[in-house]
Amino acid sequence: MILFNAKNIFGPVNLKYKELLLGADTIETAMAYEEYFCLTSLAHARCLAELEMLDMASRDILETQIFWKEQSRRIANDLLLAENPERLLFSDFAKDVPVSTLAEWLDFSYGEEKGYSWIDELRGKPRPWYAEDGYVEVGKGAAKVTSSLFNVASRYTGKVIEKDIDRQQAKVLPSFQKLVARNNVLEGYVEQYRLLEISGTTPM
Amino acid sequence: MALSGLNLVVSAVGFAVLNEKLKRLEGKLNEIQQEVKAIRSLLEIEERAKLSAALRDLLSISEIKNSNHRHYDTVQRKKYIWPS
Numbered sequence: 001m002i003l004f005n006a007k008n009i010f011g012p013v014n015l016k017y018k019e020l021l022l023g024a025d026t027i028e029t030a031m032a033y034e035e036y037f038c039l040t041s042l043a044h045a046r047c048l049a050e051l052e053m054l055d056m057a058s059r060d061i062l063e064t065q066i067f068w069k070e071q072s073r074r075i076a077n078d079l080l081l082a083e084n085p086e087r088l089l090f091s092d093f094a095k096d097v098p099v100s101t102l103a104e105w106l107d108f109s110y111g112e113e114k115g116y117s118w119i120d121e122l123r124g125k126p127r128p129w130y131a132e133d134g135y136v137e138v139g140k141g142a143a144k145v146t147s148s149l150f151n152v153a154s155r156y157t158g159k160v161i162e163k164d165i166d167r168q169q170a171k172v173l174p175s176f177q178k179l180v181a182r183n184n185v186l187e188g189y190v191e192q193y194r195l196l197e198i199s200g201t202t203p204m
Numbered sequence: 205m206a207l208s209g210l211n212l213v214v215s216a217v218g219f220a221v222l223n224e225k226l227k228r229l230e231g232k233l234n235e236i237q238q239e240v241k242a243i244r245s246l247l248e249i250e251e252r253a254k255l256s257a258a259l260r261d262l263l264s265i266s267e268i269k270n271s272n273h274r275h276y277d278t279v280q281r282k283k284y285i286w287p288s
Contacts, residue, residue: 008257011261012250013253052269056264
């Protein structure tokens with residue numbers, strides 16, 4: 001009875017976070033709802049499995065994984081990579097995002113196993129080093145201007161860039177790491193529940 | 205004449221202060237309105253989720269092999285959809 005009650009509590013809560021995750025349009029809300037959705041889904045599936053409803057548990061976790069993957073890719077593409085994924089090639093991220101990690105993240109985000117070929121694709125996006133107009137990067141150019149008026153402007157630009165980098169370090173990179181890691185964990189769960197169903201054994 | 209002028213100035217200042225207070229009040233009311241809307245939307249989502257969960261469980265009730273479990277789950281679901 002305890003398991004039934006738990007299942008009947010986790011079920012609606014899980015569907016609530018599912019709907020909230022579907023409409024989440026900021027990194028903060030999306031990551032919070034994603035976390036609660038996964039937590040309640042795993043708990044719901046576990047209750048089903050303990051109640052010997054192994055086929056239902058296996059299907060439940062598979063549906064969870066399919067929905068989660070779809071939403072996580074949306075989060076990764078729209079909110080984390082956003083419009084300029086090539087920024088991850090720049091020195092700001094050299095320490096925190098090795099090329100192997102970046103390739104893994106992009107494989108997950110775009111749903112294609114291209115590995116290091118993603119790096120070549122991203123390399124094609126920034127402006128050429130030997131650009132005809134001489135401006136390699138607007139931010140760099142602004143910082144080099146020495147007149148007092150432009151110094152003020154560059155100080156402001158510097159602050160904005162600093163804030164954006166902080167945001168990237170504090171939110172974008174950890175969120176990406178979390179999504180890719182959770183993808184592997186959920187795949188493990190799907191396999192585990194499938195095996196439990198085949199062998200007809202409960203988790204405990 | 206000077207007194208009536210002074211009176212006018214005092215009234216104008218009084219109205220300006222009142223106007224400012226009303227603006228602040230309007231801002232607060234708008235904030236509260238937004239919060240009430242968010243709470244309402246959350247409650248609607250919650251209610252929808254409860255109903256969806258009950259329907260989802262009822263749809264798969266035939267898959268429950270253990271008859272005791274099946275009976276218990278059906279009773280629980282019925283209680284939600286048709287509270288006595």
